[in-house]
Amino acid sequence: MRVIVMSDSHGSFDRVKRIVEATKDTADMYIHLGDGVEEFEDVHLLYPERHFVAVKGNNDWGSMEKKMKLLVCGDKRVMITHGDLYRVKFGIDDLERAAREQHADIVLYGHTHCANVEYLEGLYLINPGSVLDGHITPCSYLCLDITAAGVVPVIRQL
Secondary structure (H helix, E strand, C coil): CEEEEECCCCCCHHHHHHHHHHHCCCCCEEEECCCCHHHHHHHHHHCCCCCEEECCCCCCCCCCCCCEEEEEECCEEEEEECCHHHCHHHCCHHHHHHHHHCCCCEEECCCCCCEEEEEECCEEEEEECCCCCCCCCCCEEEEEEEECCEEEEEEEEC
């Protein structure tokens, strides 16, 4: 299963559309981790046959999405969140604890605008970075392959 994960697009319909267009032949699912749910939903209208899932970020004021969701991707439990609820700008301890309480294998989060992949005692903690803001790390998104053989997270720069 190939999941394309993005976050923090902050109004950039063009960048979200470019990511979907570039990956539509290989992706099974698209996930947006907040702060850009509106343009993510607008792009979904162009690709209604594709599977799109989003969570609400701290700047998605009108969104009715939840702040955290649990998904099953392949044989993995995946927790998705923007990250503000878990104060990820100050560290990932609260996020890690919440993911373990949910028995997640993978937690995907945004908010910091910093791409990051960590593996801590059986738990992947992955931030795809920001689709729009490249002042800390280059603008990026995540290509996440989940197979019976394992998990392969690849950060792709825009």
